[in-house]
Amino acid sequence: MISQFKEAVVAEPDGICIMGHPGDDAFDPLIDDAESRGIIVTSQNTELPIAEAKYCANGFGYVGASNYSAGHKLAKQAVLEFGLGEGDKALVWGLLAQETRGLRSQGCIDGLEEAGLIVDYMEISDEINKDATLGTPVVTGYIAANPDVKLIITDHGGLTSTVVTYGKAAGLAPGEVNFAGFDLSAASVEAIRSGYLRLVIDRQPFLQGYLPILQVCLTKEYYFAGLHIDTGSGFVNADNVEILAGLAEKGIR
Numbered sequence: 001m002i003s004q005f006k007e008a009v010v011a012e013p014d015g016i017c018i019m020g021h022p023g024d025d026a027f028d029p030l031i032d033d034a035e036s037r038g039i040i041v042t043s044q045n046t047e048l049p050i051a052e053a054k055y056c057a058n059g060f061g062y063v064g065a066s067n068y069s070a071g072h073k074l075a076k077q078a079v080l081e082f083g084l085g086e087g088d089k090a091l092v093w094g095l096l097a098q099e100t101r102g103l104r105s106q107g108c109i110d111g112l113e114e115a116g117l118i119v120d121y122m123e124i125s126d127e128i129n130k131d132a133t134l135g136t137p138v139v140t141g142y143i144a145a146n147p148d149v150k151l152i153i154t155d156h157g158g159l160t161s162t163v164v165t166y167g168k169a170a171g172l173a174p175g176e177v178n179f180a181g182f183d184l185s186a187a188s189v190e191a192i193r194s195g196y197l198r199l200v201i202d203r204q205p206f207l208q209g210y211l212p213i214l215q216v217c218l219t220k221e222y223y224f225a226g227l228h229i230d231t232g233s234g235f236v237n238a239d240n241v242e243i244l245a246g247l248a249e250k251g252i253r
Contacts, residue, residue, distance in 0.1 A: 005030055015040035015059070015216030020048040023099030027051060031060075042215045042226060044208045046101045052226060059219030061226030063211040065203040065233050067100065071107025071155065073233050074180060074201040078151055079115040081199055081237065082178045086116035089148050093122045093139070094155030095129075104182075105155045112151075120146070124156055132158035133165060140170040143177065154181035160200060161187035167196040184236050186249045192241045202244075204231045206252050 001022055008016045009030070016034060020027065020043045031041050031051045040059045043052065046067060052060050078084065090112050094105025105121070112119045122142065128135040143149060154160045160181030167179065174195025181188075184202040191197035208231055218224040236244060247253035 002026055002030065005034075009034050009037065009039065012037065013039060014220050015042070017041075017212035017216065018043050018048075020044075020046035021095075021098050021101040023101075024048050024050040025099065028054075031055065040216050040219050042212045042219075044212045045205075048100065052228070056226040059215060059224065059226050061212070061215050061228055063208050063215070063227075063229045064231055066230070067104035068107040070182070070201055070203055070233050071104040071109075072111040073107075074153065074182070074199070074235075075108045075111025076115070077201070077235055078153065078178065078180045078199055079112065079117070082151060084115065084117060084150055084178075087118060088116075088150045089118045089120070089146060090151040090153065091120045091122065091142060091146070091149055092153045092155060093124060093135075093159065094153075095124055096121065097123055108153050108155060112153075117151070120149075124159065128159070129156070132156070132162040135159060135162070136166055136169050139166040143170040143172070149177055151178045151180065154179065156181070157183050157185065157188075157205075160197065161185060161191055164191050164194045164196045172196070184244060184248050184253055186251070188236075189241055189245045189248045192236065192238055195238070198237060200236050202232075202234045202236050202253070204234075204253065207231045 028051050034041050042061045044063045047062050092108045096102040096105045109119050163179040178198045179196055180199040183205050188200055244253045
């Protein structure tokens with residue numbers, strides 16, 4: 001993301017919409033440079049609070065959900081829906097190593113531990129981050145070593161959409177282990193239909209792609225300051241997935 005941002009600045013566009021995964025420490029010097037060139041910068045999916053505070057008047061906003069809150073909400077909902085409690089084992093497979101993005105994984109962990117669950121954590125490697133199918137031996141190995149695991153939260157859209165592959169490779173029947181994750185997509189719809197993926201929190205990623213572009217346009221044409229927009233945190237499971245399936249397949253939900 002940092003390399004791509006540097007390349008984008010060289011092209012001297014009117015605006016650049018970024019995802020804040022690398023965090024303020026990594027991004028802010030580059031944002032300072034872009035702003036000095038008159039380029040509008042705004043963020044989506046993962047917050048950059050320092051940059052947003054500094055450049056809000058110049059159109060730097062945020063579109064997405066609070067990462068920590070989203071993770072915490074998903075954990076609490078999973079505990080409720082699956083009847084989990086004291087002493088049950090769960091795995092969170094996430095991205096704690098990423099400064100701001102990792103808050104979502106931390107929210108998952110905290111929400112589960114507050115309910116009394118025993119939580120294991122695994123970091124998503126760079127290789128698996130790029131190709132979710134490479135995670136198959138990792139999750140099958142974990143399940144083999146922890147046959148009592150009741151819940152696996154995949155804190156990554158690509159991994160969440162791949163849980164059918166993971167479950168089948170581990171020899172699991174649908175629902176034998178509760179998989180939950182992020183976000184709604186055509187692939188996660190199919191995973192829910194399969195019975196392996198039991199729950200996703202839908203932070204409405206279409207809005208996270210559309211509204212930052214609108215932010216840049218509003219700032220460029222009408223001098224609007226940055227807007228901080230929470231895209232919400234609804235839940236999708238087998239009970240309501242068909243209502244949204246057609247929209248997800250079109251890339252709208």
